Amino acid sequence: MEKSNGLRVMLFPLPLQGCINPTIQLAKILHSRGFSITVIYTRFNAPKASSHPLFTFLEIQDGLSETETKTHDVTLLLTLLNRSCETPFRDCLTKLLQSADAETGEEKEKISCLIDDSGWIFTQPIAQSLNLPRLVLNTYKVSFFRNHFVLPQLRREMYLSLQDDSEQDDPVQEFPPLRKKDLLQILDKETEVLDSYSKMILETTKASSGIIFMSCEELDQDSLIQAREDFQVPIFAIGPSHSYFPGSSSSLFKVDETCIPWLDKQEDKSVIYVSFGSVNTINEAEFMEIAWGLRNSNQPFLWVVRLSSVVHGTEWIEAIPKKFIEMLHEKGKIVNWCPQEDVLKHRAIGGFLTHNGWNSTVESICASVPMICLPFQWDQLLNARFVSDIWMVGMHLEGRIEKNVIEGAIRRLLLGTEGEAIRERMELLKVNVGRSLKPKGSAYRSLQHLIDYISSFNL
Known part of the structure; x- marks a missing residue:
């Protein structure tokens, strides 16, 4: 001070x-x-x-x-x-x-x-x-x-x-x-x-x-x-x-710090990070579609699933069969909450499947992490359009929570030439925002x- x-x-x-x-x-x-x-x-x-x-x-x-x-x-x-x-x-x-x-x-x-x-x-x-x-x-x-x-x-x-x-x-x-x-x-x-x-x-x-x-x-x-x-x-x-003041967020949720050591073991730009913010909810069917999309992409993933974020279930992911969760953890990691700024800046993160809240969108830009847009409500819908249509630094799922769509978007972003072009545009946007x-x-x-x-x- x-x-x-x-x-x-x-x-x-x-x-x-x-x-x-x-x-x-x-x-x-x-x-x-x-x-x-x-x-x-x-x-x-x-x-x-x-x-x-x-x-x-x-x-x-x-x-x-x-x-x-x-x-x-x-x-x-x-x-x-x-x-x-x-x-x-x-x-x-x-x-x-x-x-x-x-x-x-x-x-x-x-x-x-x-x-x-x-x-x-x-x-x-x-x-x-x-x-x-x-x-x-x-x-x-x-x-x-x-x-x-x-x-x-x-x-x-x-x-x-x-x-x-x-x-x-x-x-x-x-x-x-x-x-x-x-x-x-x-x-x-x-x-x-x-x-x-x-x-x-x-x-x-x-x-x-x-x-x-x-x-x-x-x-x-x-x-x-x-x-x-x-x-x-x-x-x-x-x-x-x-x-x-990087890393100075004031989380209302208990942060799972084990995700950073887990990321340390992953290859550069190989992990898809998934978080839909502090308010949005999904139902069990949507949870399963996302889960299969992540698993079938064959890419490592870090997925934030808040307590009570899956509606019509019991508590958190306890409603999901244990064998299925074990299968997910073979390729990825599921946590209640994580230090998002630190995660996005980690060398292993290659993309962000996001609801496009403004804070998350800007944090992703500043970390030069391209996005897969799945907005749920209100201003998220506009932010997602800027990401996909104006700045062209991400892909839009157009509301389709389907395993094949999610799998395809992850593969295109992390492994395809389309993803390479998006990453180049994102790096330019990051530099411009950083210059400000x-x-x-x-x-x-x-x-x-x-x-x-x-x-x-x-x-």
């Missing part, structure tokens, strides 16, 4: 793995630049405070029942959290500001601003009432965030026409580079509750003091130009946050502007 600048930043992550990681990474970045850090968090999916002894952690009640914490409906979960956390958060923030005002002497610190996730829709009016600047941390790709606000209109105007099977592969002009089948999948699963929620996100983001994106010009140039016009607030695209983080690079400059901006709140 640089010498303390006497300023404290408050951070408030959404309690989802894909939101906690970038928030803690941003906290580390700001702390390294002299800011003191306070993280306000919910009891549900609480980050591990002991892993970050230099930060102050404050817990607030989230009001969730045990049943509600187990829901797979993310929209419902976020709606419940926004309803129940407002009063506890207001009380916590008010006390912090009062305590800061009461401090005397040379050690007095000023609270500079609040940085929280765009999914918290009650924090903007609270911060405004307390005269505290609020910056929005956004964990989506810029192009998804700015375009997803058109979804309610598309639901009203296009939903029926999208169901024409002959047009499923046609592009969606209002939401590039999505295809109509992608958009139908998004609109099919989401509800009017989400439309109302998105409207509030738009309004509170426009009223904020600025937006922070974990992206860069090299990944989102056109969208950043458009976003600055749309929101009319300062925007900071500071690049892949994990690149500043170096002095004079776009993300480097944007981060410096962010530091100056936060510091200016107390001048």
Whole structure:
């Protein structure tokens, strides 16, 4: 950490793995630049405070029942959290500001601003009432965030026409580079509750003091130009946050460290890494198709299967016959969770079968690992299109969870000439993104502007 600048930043992550990681990474970045850090968090999916002894952690009640914490409906979960956390958060923030005002002497610190996730829709009016600047941390790709606000209109105007099977592969002009089948999948699963929620996100983001994106010009140039016009607030695209402090993820799951020694025994670029994130689920039939696809590819694989990620089963993979699991382990390794950044950077990894969450997509790019895209929902569908259709650094399964399709994609990626071309393009993309983080690079400059901006709140 640089010498303390006497300023404290408050951070408030959404309690989802894909939101906690970038928030803690941003906290580390700001702390390294002299800011003191306070993280306000919910009891549900609480980050591990002991892993970050230099930060102050404050817990607030989230009001969730045990049943509600187990829901797979993310929209419902976020709606419940926004309803129940407002009063506890207001009380916590008010006390912090009062305590800061009461401090005397040379050690007095000023609270500079609040940085929280765009999914918290009650924090903007609270911060405004307390005269505290609020910056929005956004964990989506810029192009998804700015375009997803058109979804309610598309639901009203296009939903029926999208169901024409002959047009499923046609592009969606209002939401590039999505295809109509992608958009139908998004609109099919989401509800009017989400439309109302998105409207509030738009309004509170426009009223904020600025937006922070974990992206860069090299990944989102056109969208950043458009976003600055749309929101009319300062925007900071500071690049892949994990690149500043590699291996500093804040996992909510117990990590199986045995996967690294296992990878050490494998040949270079021979292993297919498989993970579908912290939220997505598959059923038993899909599990078996993926398992056979991996086994039949005859390539070593490292497969993350979270507890409860296989629905309609018993617990984890205990429902699968032991002989079948033993057969899988002859060629691969199955773990509950793993240190993904370390895995992707390992010399043995040759490809990533992924759900294309933004964090996973960017981590794969930074490690120069080509992808096989199997998006499940929401922004994953757009990220996958960028990977396969725009940057051309991966292959798209087009939703086909079939053993022959998966086997074929793995073989083409790891053993074929198509895979060689993809790896070359991925290496170029990695270099360009890496350049943005170096002095004079776009993300480097944007981060410096962010530091100056936060510091200016107390001048």
